[in-house]
Amino acid sequence: MSSPAEPANLMEAIVSLAKRRGFIYPSSEIYGGLNGFFDYGPLGAELKKNIRDCWWNDMVRRRDDIVGLESSIIMHPKVWEASGHVAGFTDPLVDCKASKQRYRADQLFFAAVVVDGKTVGYVSALESENTAGELQTAAEALKRKKAIQGTLAAVAPRDMTEAKPEEIELIPSPATGEPGSLTAPRSFNMMFQTNVGAMTDASSVAYLRPETAQGMFVDFKNVTDTTRVKLPFGIAQIGKSFRNEITPRNFIFRSREFEQMEMEYFIHEDADWAKCHEEWIAWCENWLKSIGLPETHLSRYAHPKEKLAFYSKGTVDIMFKYPFGVQELWGIAARGNYDLNQHATASGKPQDLFDETSKKKFVPHVIEPAVGVDRILLAVLCAGYAVEDVTDEKGNTEQRTVLRFSPRIAPVKVAVLPLLKNKEPLTNRARALHAKLQRRYAVQYDDGGAIGKRYRRQDEAGTPWCVTIDFETIEKPGDTFTLRERDSMKQRRINEAELFALLEEQVY
RNA sequence: GCGGCUAUAGUUUAAUGGUAAAACCUCUGCCUUCCAAGCAGGUGUCGUCGGUUCGAUUCCGACUAGCCGCUCCA
Numbered sequence: 001m002s003s004p005a006e007p008a009n010l011m012e013a014i015v016s017l018a019k020r021r022g023f024i025y026p027s028s029e030i031y032g033g034l035n036g037f038f039d040y041g042p043l044g045a046e047l048k049k050n051i052r053d054c055w056w057n058d059m060v061r062r063r064d065d066i067v068g069l070e071s072s073i074i075m076h077p078k079v080w081e082a083s084g085h086v087a088g089f090t091d092p093l094v095d096c097k098a099s100k101q102r103y104r105a106d107q108l109f110f111a112a113v114v115v116d117g118k119t120v121g122y123v124s125a126l127e128s129e130n131t132a133g134e135l136q137t138a139a140e141a142l143k144r145k146k147a148i149q150g151t152l153a154a155v156a157p158r159d160m161t162e163a164k165p166e167e168i169e170l171i172p173s174p175a176t177g178e179p180g181s182l183t184a185p186r187s188f189n190m191m192f193q194t195n196v197g198a199m200t201d202a203s204s205v206a207y208l209r210p211e212t213a214q215g216m217f218v219d220f221k222n223v224t225d226t227t228r229v230k231l232p233f234g235i236a237q238i239g240k241s242f243r244n245e246i247t248p249r250n251f252i253f254r255s256r257e258f259e260q261m262e263m264e265y266f267i268h269e270d271a272d273w274a275k276c277h278e279e280w281i282a283w284c285e286n287w288l289k290s291i292g293l294p295e296t297h298l299s300r301y302a303h304p305k306e307k308l309a310f311y312s313k314g315t316v317d318i319m320f321k322y323p324f325g326v327q328e329l330w331g332i333a334a335r336g337n338y339d340l341n342q343h344a345t346a347s348g349k350p351q352d353l354f355d356e357t358s359k360k361k362f363v364p365h366v367i368e369p370a371v372g373v374d375r376i377l378l379a380v381l382c383a384g385y386a387v388e389d390v391t392d393e394k395g396n397t398e399q400r401t402v403l404r405f406s407p408r409i410a411p412v413k414v415a416v417l418p419l420l421k422n423k424e425p426l427t428n429r430a431r432a433l434h435a436k437l438q439r440r441y442a443v444q445y446d447d448g449g450a451i452g453k454r455y456r457r458q459d460e461a462g463t464p465w466c467v468t469i470d471f472e473t474i475e476k477p478g479d480t481f482t483l484r485e486r487d488s489m490k491q492r493r494i495n496e497a498e499l500f501a502l503l504e505e506q507v508y
Numbered sequence: 509g510c511g512g513c514u515a516u517a518g519u520u521u522a523a524u525g526g527u528a529a530a531a532c533c534u535c536u537g538c539c540u541u542c543c544a545a546g547c548a549g550g551u552g553u554c555g556u557c558g559g560u561u562c563g564a565u566u567c568c569g570a571c572u573a574g575c576c577g578c579u580c581c582a
Binding site for chain 1: 533
C-alpha cells in the first residue's frame with residue numbers, strides 16, 4: 001500500500017514538505033539564504049526538542065551512572081591546541097587552474113633545477129616512495145630539453161608549503177607539466193574564529209567549538225570533585241557545534257552549525273574497553289529503534305585499524321540508509337585516555353584518579369558515543385515519510401502523505417477536532433479537552449474545513465492520534481470521543497481517562 | 509574552493525522582449541454528522557545587483573542560493 005518515491009525525488013519531496021509544513025527553512029531566506037545554515041520552524045523545533053529530551057531522559061535522568069553538563073561554546077584557545085584541532089584543521093591546498101586538480105600542499109613536492117650554481121627552472125612531483133628520485137629524473141630531463149650545458153646539482157625537494165611567492169608561478173603543475181597554473185597554498189579553516197574582548201589581535205583569537213566533547217574532558221576534575229560519581233561513569237552534553245565545512249551537502253545532513261549529543265563514559269584503565277564499547281554500540285542502536293528508526297535502515301561500520309587516529313583503539317559508526325546513501329549517524333569511539341592526557345600535559349593539571357585497591361593513580365579511559373541531533377531528525381523524517389494510496393468506500397483511490405513519527409518524538413501528540421465548527425456544544429467540549437491535554441502534551445486544536453481534510457493535515461505533521469468530538473460525545477452517556485490512529489487510519493471510541501492512559505504509556 | 513546544471517506565489521509547475529497563469533497549500537466567511545466536498549473572498553516587489561534595449565521575468569555578466577561531480581569532513 002505504501003508506494004516509495006524514487007530516491008532522487010524523495011529528498012526533494014522531503015525538503016519541500018519540511019518547508020511547507022514548517023519543519024525546516026533555509027536560514028536568512030529573505031536575504032537569499034546562507035549556505036550550510038538552517039532554521040527549524042514550529043514543527044521542527046518541537047521535533048528537535050523531543051529528540052533531545054528523549055536522549056537526555058534515557059541517557060542521563062534514567063541512569064545512575066551518567067551526569068549532565070553544559071559547557072560554554074567558546075572555550076580557552078589552548079583547549080583546541082591540546083585537543084589537536086588547531087593543528088589538525090589547517091590543510092593547505094593547492095589548485096591547478098589549468099587541469100582543475102587539487103593537491104594537498106604538503107604532498108606536492110618541487111625542486112629548483114640548478115646548473116652550475118644557477119637556477120634554470122623548476123620541477124614538481126607528487127609525494128611517493130621515491131619523490132627525490134623522480135624530481136632528479138625530471139630535472140635531468142629539463143636540462144636536456146633546454147639544451148643547457150654544465151653540471152646539474154642534486155635536487156633539494158621541498159613541499160608547496162615552503163614555496164616562496166615568486167617561485168609558485170615558476171613551478172610546473174604535475175598534471176600539465178607546464179608552470180603558471182598553480183595557486184598559492186590556501187588553508188581551509190574548519191574552525192570558526194572570533195575575537196574575545198574589544199581588542200582584535202592575535203592574543204584575543206578564540207574559536208567556536210567544533211565539538212562538545214572537549215567540554216567533558218576539560219571539566220572532568222570539576223565533575224569528579226563536586227559530585228559523587230564513581231567509575232565507571234559518564235558525562236553527557238547536548239549543544240551546538242560549528243564547523244566551517246567546505247561543502248555543506250544533503251540538506252541538514254552536513255551543515256556548518258549543528259547540534260551534538262555526546263557522552264564520555266570513563267572506565268578504569270584496566271577495564272575491558274572492548275566489552276564496554278560493544279555495550280554502548282548496542283545501547284545506541286536500541287535507542288535509535290526506540291524513537292522509531294527501522295532496524296532495516298541501520299547498519300554498522302567498523303573503521304579499519306589502519307585508518308584510525310593513532311590514539312584510537314576502535315571506532316564503530318552506526319550508519320543510516322538515507323535517500324542519498326548510507327551515511328554515518330552515530331560514532332562510538334574508544335579513545336583510550338588520549339584526551340585527558342593531552343589536557344593534563346597542556347594545562348599542567350593532573351587529570352588522574354586514585355585507585356583505592358592498588359593505591360595507584362591512573363588516568364581513566366573513555367568510550368565516546370557522539371551523534372548529531374540534526375542527522376537524527378533527518379533520519380526520522382526520511383524513514384517516516386510515506387505517500388500512500390488510500391481507497392475510499394466508493395472505490396476511489398487518492399494519495400495521502402504521512403510522516404510516521406514515533407509518538408515519543410512526534411511534534412504534536414494529539415489533535416483535538418470538533419466534528420463540526422458551527423455547533424457550539426461540540427466546540428465547547430473540544431476546547432475543554434484541548435485545554436486539559438495542553439497542560440501536559442503538545443496538542444493542537446483544529447476546526448477548519450471538513451474532518452477528512454483535518455485528518456490529512458495532521459498526517460503530514462506526523463501527529464499519531466486525532467480525537468474527534470462528535471454528537472455521540474455530547475448526546476450519549478460515557479463522554480467518549482473518536483480516536484483516529486494515524487498509521488492504520490482506524491477509529492475507535494475512547495474516553496478521557498483512557499486517552500490519558502494511552503499517552504502515558506506511549507509518550508515517555 | 510573548482511567544474512556542470514538550475515533559480516517564476518508558501519509548494520509544484522506554465523507562458524512571455526511590452527510589469528505574469530494554473531493547481532495545491534494557507535487565511536476569512538458560509539456550509540458540512542468521520543478521511544483532502546462545495547460556494548464567496550484575501551494573500552505575488554519573476555533570487556540580488558548591474559549591463560544591453562524605447563522597454564528585461566525573458567538576452568548578457570557578476571553575486572547569492574540549490575542540485576550533481578571533484579575536494580574536504582581533523
